Amino acid sequence: MRSSLVILLTLLAGTAAAQVPGYMGKRFTIFLDGNVAPAMFVQNENNALAVRSLFAGSDLPGSNIEDRPYKKGFAFNYRPQATLEYLVRRRLALGVSYSRLQMGTVRAYQTGGETSDTDYKTDFDVVKGMATGFHIKLYADSRSEAIAPLGFYHMLSVYLTQTNTYDDKHSKVKQFRDDFKYPVVSYGWGKQTMFARNFLVKTGVELGYAFVPGNYMKEDRYEWTVQEYSGYNVHGSLLGYYLINVSIAVGYIPF
Amino acid sequence: MKHLYLATALVVSCVLAKAQDFDHYQTLLPQGPVPKDFTERSSAKVAVDISSLDQKKEKGRVRKAKKKFVLESTYSIDGFLTGGSVLFNDEVSTYLASVLGEVLKPYPELQNKIRIYAVKSPVVNAYTTNNGIIFVNLGLLARLENEAQLAFILSHEIIHFQNKHVINAYVNNVEIRRGRGDYRNLSLQDKSMVRSKFSQELESEADLAGVEIFLKSAYKKDSIHQVFDILKTAEFPLTWGRFDNQVFEGGQYIFPDTLELATVRKPKVDDNADDSGATHPNIRKRKRAVVRKLDKGGTGEEYKVSKTQFLKARKLAQFDLCRTYLLDHNFMEAFALGLSLQRENPESAYLREIVAKGLYGMARLRIAGKLTISEDTWTGEPERFAAFISRQSSYELSVLAIRELYRCLELSPDNEELSLMVDDLTRSFAFHEDIDLSEEFKRSASEKDISELDYPYTQYAFIGFRDVPAFFTRFEKNLSVAAKLKKESKIRKRRKKQRHSRKDKLIDVSKVVVVNPFYKKYDLHKRQKARHQESEEVLVNINDKISEAGGRLDLSTEVLNTHAMSSSQVNIMRSNSVLNDWIDEKMRSDYEGMISPIHNEAVALSAAHKTEYFAWVGGMTFKSRKHAKFFYALVGATVIPVAPLSLIYVGSREKRTLYYGLVFNIRNERLEVADFRTMPLKDNGHMMRSNLYYTLFKLKKSTYEP
Numbered sequence: 001m002r003s004s005l006v007i008l009l010t011l012l013a014g015t016a017a018a019q020v021p022g023y024m025g026k027r028f029t030i031f032l033d034g035n036v037a038p039a040m041f042v043q044n045e046n047n048a049l050a051v052r053s054l055f056a057g058s059d060l061p062g063s064n065i066e067d068r069p070y071k072k073g074f075a076f077n078y079r080p081q082a083t084l085e086y087l088v089r090r091r092l093a094l095g096v097s098y099s100r101l102q103m104g105t106v107r108a109y110q111t112g113g114e115t116s117d118t119d120y121k122t123d124f125d126v127v128k129g130m131a132t133g134f135h136i137k138l139y140a141d142s143r144s145e146a147i148a149p150l151g152f153y154h155m156l157s158v159y160l161t162q163t164n165t166y167d168d169k170h171s172k173v174k175q176f177r178d179d180f181k182y183p184v185v186s187y188g189w190g191k192q193t194m195f196a197r198n199f200l201v202k203t204g205v206e207l208g209y210a211f212v213p214g215n216y217m218k219e220d221r222y223e224w225t226v227q228e229y230s231g232y233n234v235h236g237s238l239l240g241y242y243l244i245n246v247s248i249a250v251g252y253i254p255f
Numbered sequence: 256m257k258h259l260y261l262a263t264a265l266v267v268s269c270v271l272a273k274a275q276d277f278d279h280y281q282t283l284l285p286q287g288p289v290p291k292d293f294t295e296r297s298s299a300k301v302a303v304d305i306s307s308l309d310q311k312k313e314k315g316r317v318r319k320a321k322k323k324f325v326l327e328s329t330y331s332i333d334g335f336l337t338g339g340s341v342l343f344n345d346e347v348s349t350y351l352a353s354v355l356g357e358v359l360k361p362y363p364e365l366q367n368k369i370r371i372y373a374v375k376s377p378v379v380n381a382y383t384t385n386n387g388i389i390f391v392n393l394g395l396l397a398r399l400e401n402e403a404q405l406a407f408i409l410s411h412e413i414i415h416f417q418n419k420h421v422i423n424a425y426v427n428n429v430e431i432r433r434g435r436g437d438y439r440n441l442s443l444q445d446k447s448m449v450r451s452k453f454s455q456e457l458e459s460e461a462d463l464a465g466v467e468i469f470l471k472s473a474y475k476k477d478s479i480h481q482v483f484d485i486l487k488t489a490e491f492p493l494t495w496g497r498f499d500n501q502v503f504e505g506g507q508y509i510f511p512d513t514l515e516l517a518t519v520r521k522p523k524v525d526d527n528a529d530d531s532g533a534t535h536p537n538i539r540k541r542k543r544a545v546v547r548k549l550d551k552g553g554t555g556e557e558y559k560v561s562k563t564q565f566l567k568a569r570k571l572a573q574f575d576l577c578r579t580y581l582l583d584h585n586f587m588e589a590f591a592l593g594l595s596l597q598r599e600n601p602e603s604a605y606l607r608e609i610v611a612k613g614l615y616g617m618a619r620l621r622i623a624g625k626l627t628i629s630e631d632t633w634t635g636e637p638e639r640f641a642a643f644i645s646r647q648s649s650y651e652l653s654v655l656a657i658r659e660l661y662r663c664l665e666l667s668p669d670n671e672e673l674s675l676m677v678d679d680l681t682r683s684f685a686f687h688e689d690i691d692l693s694e695e696f697k698r699s700a701s702e703k704d705i706s707e708l709d710y711p712y713t714q715y716a717f718i719g720f721r722d723v724p725a726f727f728t729r730f731e732k733n734l735s736v737a738a739k740l741k742k743e744s745k746i747r748k749r750r751k752k753q754r755h756s757r758k759d760k761l762i763d764v765s766k767v768v769v770v771n772p773f774y775k776k777y778d779l780h781k782r783q784k785a786r787h788q789e790s791e792e793v794l795v796n797i798n799d800k801i802s803e804a805g806g807r808l809d810l811s812t813e814v815l816n817t818h819a820m821s822s823s824q825v826n827i828m829r830s831n832s833v834l835n836d837w838i839d840e841k842m843r844s845d846y847e848g849m850i851s852p853i854h855n856e857a858v859a860l861s862a863a864h865k866t867e868y869f870a871w872v873g874g875m876t877f878k879s880r881k882h883a884k885f886f887y888a889l890v891g892a893t894v895i896p897v898a899p900l901s902l903i904y905v906g907s908r909e910k911r912t913l914y915y916g917l918v919f920n921i922r923n924e925r926l927e928v929a930d931f932r933t934m935p936l937k938d939n940g941h942m943m944r945s946n947l948y949y950t951l952f953k954l955k956k957s958t959y960e961p
Contacts, residue, residue, distance in 0.1 A: 036899065
């Protein structure tokens with residue numbers, strides 16, 4: 001504790017006298033992000049295209065997806081996020097974030113006896129949860145100069161996610177006893193411009209990797225139990241959810 | 256009666272106070288209320304000019320070309336007007352206006368349509384704009400022999416305006432370039448020839464019709480053909496009399512004969528040069544055509560307005576040209592003209608300093624190995640000036656320049672500019688030479704001569720000063736500074752990068768003056784690429800942004816913005832003129848630490864504006880079409896996850912913003928901030944604010960070594 005305090009104080013002392021112009025001397029930014037991703041890598045009840053391509057022709061449990069009342073169209077997942085960011089150096093910002101996660105998953109359940117291999121049904125559930133993160137943002141780009149927080153950036157983030165599955169997005173009843181807790185790392189690239197006084201708009205892309213157990217990718221899915229099927233689907237959803245996101249955010253620079 | 260005497264005395268004293276003292280000449284600057292040409296917004300001028308175009312009978316493409324011409328030329332001329340080199344209400348421009356008035360007496364309808372301004376340029380030229388402004392360069396006025404010659408030149412320019420030559424030439428050039436009408440299927444070479452022929456026709460028309468106007472005036476006709484003789488020698492240096500190097504000698508400091516030229520080459524003047532491809536017919540053709548027409552004319556007077564005023568205006572032009580030559584780094588021209596003028600003005604401190612500064616510039620260039628003197632132009636008597644300089648080694652020239660600078664400094668010890676030049680040249684000289692200079696010069700006449708010198712006569716260069724010990728104390732000090740610099744540069748070469756020392760202190764800056772901010776917007780996707788009106792809008796409103804950025808840093812700001820100026824703000828134009836000259840010279844100079852020839856003028860402005868820090872800021876923004884849109888659309892359609900990104904890419908335009916900010920300390924001529932940025936982002940007011948803030952922020956955080 002004492003050593004972390006010393007590190008924090010040293011960091012603050014270092015940044016207090018740093019030559020950081022910010023925007024007109026303002027260095028603190030609040031962002032509201034909606035990280036948008038097409039529902040390709042993670043199922044979404046609305047995503048006809050993705051769901052069809054994933055399940056078409058399959059004899060897996062739950063492949064009777066054609067019977068499901070999905071909507072036709074092209075769906076997106078999103079991850080609403082609040083970010084606080086502070087410029088500690090001319091081109092370097094540190095930030096923390098809090099985001100709400102919500103994505104689709106498929107749960108299997110048995111309709112026949114416990115020994116029956118065939119009496120499976122599947123149901124669309126919702127993975128919900130939150131993530132807290134820390135990031136380092138570097139305002140530098142080989143083809144441009146930046147005056148942080150305006151300009152192009154590269155960002156490295158670490159998140160800790162905590163999720164569970166629910167019957168639908170309004171439900172508050174967890175379907176797993178224990179939450180899924182996995183770290184995520186991501187790399188982001190994009191640009192920030194100012195559209196009104198002190199208001200920023202951020203556009204970019206974020207590529208992430210969720211450190212979920214990867215056994216579902218190696219094991220033969222015909223040998224999964226219904227529990228494994230449901231759990232592995234959550235892993236897959238989380239991995240797909242973070243894999244590629246379009247970062248669109250609105251920011252405000254209060255001071 | 257008493258009151259009458261008092262009033263007369265007041266008027267006389269005012270006139271005397273304003274009159275130019277040629278011994279301590281002050282450069283020509285704009286005076287009085289700023290004319291409408293300078294204050295009116297370009298967009299308003301464009302609107303008026305376009306509405307006044309008579310286009311009913313013209314073809315669509317001609318109408319378009321004329322509109323484009325009005326737009327481009329108005330913004331371009333306005334940029335020129337506010338650039339600092341155009342004079343108004345000064346003695347020269349006022350005199351030019353009087354002569355124009357005399358020529359236009361028979362043409363009352365033109366009197367209110369044409370304005371005339373003098374331009375601080377050494378180029379022998381006068382030119383007219385489509386909206387009725389005649390510009391006369393000081394380089395032309397300085398060479399004229401009488402007022403009648405000036406009147407003829409103005410008559411020629413009046414025809415250019417009256418017959419709308421500028422706009423017609425533009426439209427014709429567009430037609431030729433695009434191969435329309437009669438110009439279809441022409442090769443590039445043919446197009447060039449046709450363009451040249453058309454331009455020559457317009458010039459001939461201006462000459463001949465100009466003669467008609469001139470003949471109606473009361474000026475003497477015979478001297479007009481001499482105008483063409485002046486044009487014939489326009490490229491030759493402006494000097495007169497025979498050069499005598501004795502003016503630089505003193506005591507035992509006598510130049511060797513090798514520096515003198517026994518004979519000079521005859522100037523090669525070709526008045527019948529091949530003019531195919533040129534904009535004007537050759538001089539012989541023009542002269543013959545005009546003289547033929549003049550035969551019909553009667554006699555007249557050489558001066559109608561005033562001979563005294565003409566001679567004074569010409570003298571002012573010649574004095575000012577010396578300064579312009581120095582600023583343009585035409586040191587040889589400044590040196591030669593300064594010496595020529597000195598014959599008639601031997602007591603002029605200004606000319607003495609011009610000669611010394613010319614030598615300083617040439618010595619610095621010679622040290623850098625970049626002094627070039629054209630053999631083609633320096634012929635005839637002027638060749639003696641050139642030979643005197645070009646035959647001297649870097650060592651000899653440096654000694655001569657230091658000697659002349661110090662002689663001037665002794666006469667005006669408070670002259671900061673000369674003092675800095677002496678120090679700078681001594682250091683550069685010592686830095687460049689590999690020998691110990693302290694042993695190279697005699698310190699008194701009684702000292703024993705120094706033997707084994709490459710240039711023995713130079714050892715006597717510094718013993719004629721009024722206070723020789725004071726000179727050598729300064730000299731030694733500069734040698735030790737040079738030695739230190741030499742040592743540091745060797746270390747720096749090894750270390751490559753110089754780091755800031757902990758001892759460095761923040762500079763104390765409380766105010767900065769932003770000089771004539773610049774901004775241009777381009778949309779390369781559109782037919783009219785330069786977005787003049789939008790750019791002007793940004794510049795008109797930039798003062799608030801600068802003030803806001805400065806305010807956030809507790810920095811007081813003043814903006815010399817010619818785009819937001821009223822007629823009473825002549826001081827903006829005056830400061831702008833000097834400061835733009837100063838920065839142009841700085842940008843031209845790639846010799847580290849070279850002192851500006853108008854250092855004192857800039858320092859005087861520093862006192863007037865109560866700060867030493869002056870900033871030049873500007874930006875350009877480009878919008879263009881993105882490349883490979885189809886490819887990105889295809890990728891988006893095939894790889895669905897990247898579809899949103901490809902959609903954004905395909906739907907948007909390429910944007911790029913360039914920004915620069917330079918802040919100088921005028922007093923020590925040090926560049927405190929050099930801020931350049933390229934950002935692939937769309938520019939807007941917030942971005943501009945941020946860029947301005949950052950430049951000023953850097954200034955606030957600049958340090959110096961105590």
